[in-house]
Amino acid sequence: MASFHIIQPLTECPIHMESFERPKVLPCQHTFCEDCLKRCQDSSGGLLCPTCRREYSAIDVSKLPNDYTRLALLEAVDSSVDSMDSPADAAQSKIKDVRYEKQEPRATVVLKLRDSDGKEVLDRRGVNVKVINPSGDLVQCQVTNASHEYKFLPSMSGTYKIYASVNGMYLSNSPKELTIFPPLRQSSSVFGEAKYKGAHDIAAFNGEIFVTDRYNRCIVVMNRSGEQIRSFEIKESNMGHFDPFGITISITGLLYITDMYNHEVFVCDTRGRVRQRFGKDILKKPNGVSLTKNNEILVVDYDDYCLYMFENDGRFKRKFGSRGKDYGQFNHPWFVAITGNGDWIVSDCNNRRLQVFDGSGTFRFLRSIPVGYLVRGVVVDHEDKIYISSVIDSGWTKMNYKHVVMVYHANGKFYGEISLRDELLRPRGMCITEDDSGEHILIVTDDSNALHKYKMI
Incomplete structure (x- = not known):
């Protein structure tokens, strides 16, 4: 019986968590169906090896060598099944523990399996564990040598859902x-090799990262590893120098860039070819x-103390807000973020x-989240946790200002500070x-000469 529980984990594919079917060996010596x-x-x-993340260019999976050792183990397990104890019963079994170990960093799922009579079961026949991450994607889950641990x-902060079943x-x-929060007060690392003179906003699309470099008057484009792959400047008729500030990207890859000097919004593709301009x-x-959510364009106007809404074709639709302290009024607004439900x-x-x-559609005021400090950037994650960049007044002059990235729960409750204050x-x-x-x-983004990177788990 003991040998069965040592062998059985070796017969299960790490990807779909069931017995191997036509096991193939990658050059890194990891085996999958x-x-x-x-x-x-x-x-x-x-593909990337799901275990070690080694990268392979175009590869013919069907021509990879078979893993005959795994095939032999499968035969050994099949011949042993008849002598096993009673199968686990779903109604009598449960997920005993789910925990996150930051040191590894890994999450562990522990099952407590019992048969229909309530007797503990040792084997994993028919058992399946499935993990869904906060963005709704399936997460690879690997069984350990311990018979009931996965x-x-x-790869991100937020709430993971763990499903376990028997047959x-x-x-x-x-x-x-299992909810995993980003670590607090972490020291950042510098992201990217480009040199900036006023990095003001940033957006990502299809493996590329776009930064508005205001004082270099261009958009800098990097890959995910931070290497600059190109940059572009917008030059159109009847405009002064390009002065990019805010940026967002549609799901089709169109960039929407606010220009302070020219008082308008430019719409272009990822190479900088202008398709549209409006708002002047x-x-x-x-x-x-x-x-x-309806693909309308929201523009925050710092000096007009309001938000402007435009139709997707650039036609003006509505204005929201005015100068003041009441709810729905503003005093120099900076950025706007859209939550998962469209707020x-x-x-x-x-x-x-x-x-x-x-x-x-009603566009009514819902609530205010008091921060107590000057608020600038704002972005939300998959679970609508709110991240803001803010200025903390720690003295009587601007020389004593401290700048920090803070996190709030979706309900407005303060979670903590991600960045250090210095x-x-x-x-x-x-x-x-x-x-x-x-x-x-x-x-x-930082309008000096760097981008700062923080881990989300």
Whole structure:
């Protein structure tokens, strides 16, 4: 019996967590089902090893060597099944524990399996564990040598859902949830090799990262590892020098860039080819820009103390807000972020608060989140946790200002500070994306000469 529980984990594919079917060996000596590897390939036939992350260019999975050792183990397990104890019963079994170990960093799922008579079961026949990350994607889960332990690697902060079943029936307390928060007061690392003279906002799309470099009058484009791959400047008729500030990107890859000097919004592709421009006769000092759930364009106007809404074709639609301290009024707003359900979160800088508006169509004020400090950048993650860049007054002069990135729960409750207080000069816009290793990160722009990177787990 003991030998069975040592052998059985070796017969299960780490990808789909069931017995191997046509096991194939990668050059890194890790084994997976042939069909599982094919599902991992990109459009060019390349793939990353799900275990060690080694990268392979176009590869013919069907021609990889068979893992005859695994096939022999499968035969040994099959011949042993008949002598095993009673199978686990879903109603009597449960997820015993789910924990996150920061040192590894790995999350562990521990099952407590019992048969229909309540007797503890040792083997994992018919048992399946599935993990869904905060963005709704399936996470690879690997079984350990311990018969009832499964491990997975979280790649982002947020709530993970863990489902466990026996022969297609969920365990009595499945699913369980595991919430992982970003670490607090972490020291940043500098992201990217480009030199900036005023990095003000940032957005990511399709493996590329776009930064508005205001004083170099261009958009800098990098890959996920931070290497600059190109830059571009917009030059159109009837405009002065290019003065980019805010940026957002549609799901189709169109960039929306606010230009303070020219008082308008430019819409272009990822190479800088302009498709549209609007707002010149309306906007005074456009800062942040975002797209609503209905694909309308929201532009924050710093000097006009309001938000402007434009139709997707650039036609003016509505104005929201005025100067003041009442709810729905602003004192130099900076940026706007859109939550998962379409609400707007506006950084109301000199009123030292965030304001939340219903974006479903009524556009009514929902609530205020008092921050107590000057608020600039704002971005939300997959679970609508709110990240802001802010200025903390620690003295009577600007020389004593401290700049920090803070985190709030979706309900407005303060969570903590992600950054240290002495490493940011003038933080502006932010974005959440993945780095070259696939780890989720927060990138903060700084209008001096750097981008700052923080881990999201």
